[in-house]
Amino acid sequence: MTVTIVNLKVNGVDQAFMARPGTTLLLALREQLGLTGAKRGCAQGACGSCTVLLDGAPVVSCLVPATTVDGADIATVEGLADGQQLSDVQQAFLDGFATQCGFCTPGMLMSAEALLARNPDPTADEVNEAISGNVCRCTGYAPIVSAILDAAERRRNRVEATH
């Protein structure tokens, strides 16, 4: 069985793993790099629990063959906080009670981070669109959408404050 060595950057750190044919980025992150924040909810790209950023764009990592990410830059939930300092999106989820069981949360956060990176002032409709691939069965989505809008506002205020 051919094994490929994959070199990539994960949360800003150079990493490498051995990928067997059929290994997904999700399983490589979880089982080889010990990054279990991204979850396996369906293994068919339908639930979004495994969402990570691949070169800045959200992907369902359960459908990404691990051998295709050589040289890529991956961001996962584990890299969002700066030490003890949560990102705006994380803090808004925490303050806005946007989590219940927590299983969809890492994927939701990554979809939200990707949205705010390209659109600092999204409408509620744009937030809905951005998380349309992330299934949550607990919250009914309202507190999640609210938290993402809140995070956008926090970010804009922070940017204004530094100018």
Place this chain on the structure above:
Amino acid sequence: MAKINPIDPDYFKDERAAPGFKVIGTTVPRSDALGHVTGRTEFFEDRTFPNLAHLKIHRSPHHHALIDSVDTSHAEQTPGVLRVLTYKDVPANWYGVLRLIGIGPDDEPVLAEDRVIYKGEPIVAVVADSEAAALEGASRVRVSYTELPAVLDVEEAMSPDAPIIKRAGTNYFVYEGHHSRRIRFGDVEAGFARADHVFDWRYSSAPIEHAPTETTGCIVVPQSNGRLLIHSNTQAAFFTLDNTALIINRAPTDLQVKGGTVGGGFGGKVDVMVEPLACIAATLTNRPVKFVYTREEEMQVSSPRAAERIYIKDGVLSDGRIVARKIMLYVDAGAYARHSPYGATKAAAHLPGPYTIPNVHADCHCVYTNRTPSSAMRGFGVTIADFAIESQMDRIARALDLDPLEFRLRNAYRDGDLKAHRKVASGTALIEVIQRAAELVGHELPEEYRAMSSTTPRGAQA
């Protein structure tokens, strides 16, 4: 959808004035939220173990069939397969989760023996080095069947000429010698005879899958002291521990369940579906074993909320008083009991709704069919009964041209009323809740209805 309002801490400030009430109306961070937003919350599958083996199931493609033969030889020869389990490997194969509270008979096999009675019923478990090898092995199990007629409808299952699908001899759960959980109060036939109007309608619901984002699963790790450590996403750790101990014929003290972190449950993770086989596999291979449902299994074979069919016949006087209510309620338990006998009992406990009705007759059946076994889900037994009762109330109000709130207020139970279960109602508040709701939505109630109170006796109801 715009930003929702933040929690208003002033809303409950009056309650907070009471001595000792410090938390109500304040915002208290969830203890688990920091773990959730940083990805550090540890779900059962977030643990990895050296030499982890994987368990997958070969399932029935038929709703109802006799098993003529099972050939596991190809599965055993599949590269990576460590062990193949049939019912013969399960020390106490027949179980029923509610036996822990004295409810029987044990009606479900962990692995099927001579027959299958629902599509997706587990027959053979395959343990392998990898998930892919376990799946491949499971697909190579060969079972030959003689198909039998399937019963897929609750009333059909109750008919005298229906094929009996259960080894206990009836297609329904037996409640203390009766075919249903019953309520008998007053004389409904006499009530219908004196009613000005009789309404007889039917309500039904489909099964509902909880669809948790995290599928049902566990990892069982043999310990050096001989015990088994079960990492599980069960909603019922001790229930799982005791039932698993009984099935694998080990002392409960041999098992440790580590749970508490559940990626969505909603009642769907209270059956004991994965732990017993994973424990047996871990014992036989002396390796950590993971048994986690695929998304397909979660949708197809995990217990949904039961489908229900409910007939409500009401006798009503011209002034809106309900004088008789007869209910025939059918819970589709599917192939096995699981928590459904309790669900049908809960339905009976909930009837005839929060109304004082002098004549009540109810039969709540827990019926077995060749469908996916149903079980617990948020308020099971009660939610669908409420849907039926309140739909009935609205339809009657419409038919008699009565205000739906006034119609409910006229029949609402009050403190001191004798309920159909022969309990005296206390702490009732339906009247006040309706009055307040009407006020909030600007629904004008006549003085007579505004003056009603749960603590004022209704006076002699004829």
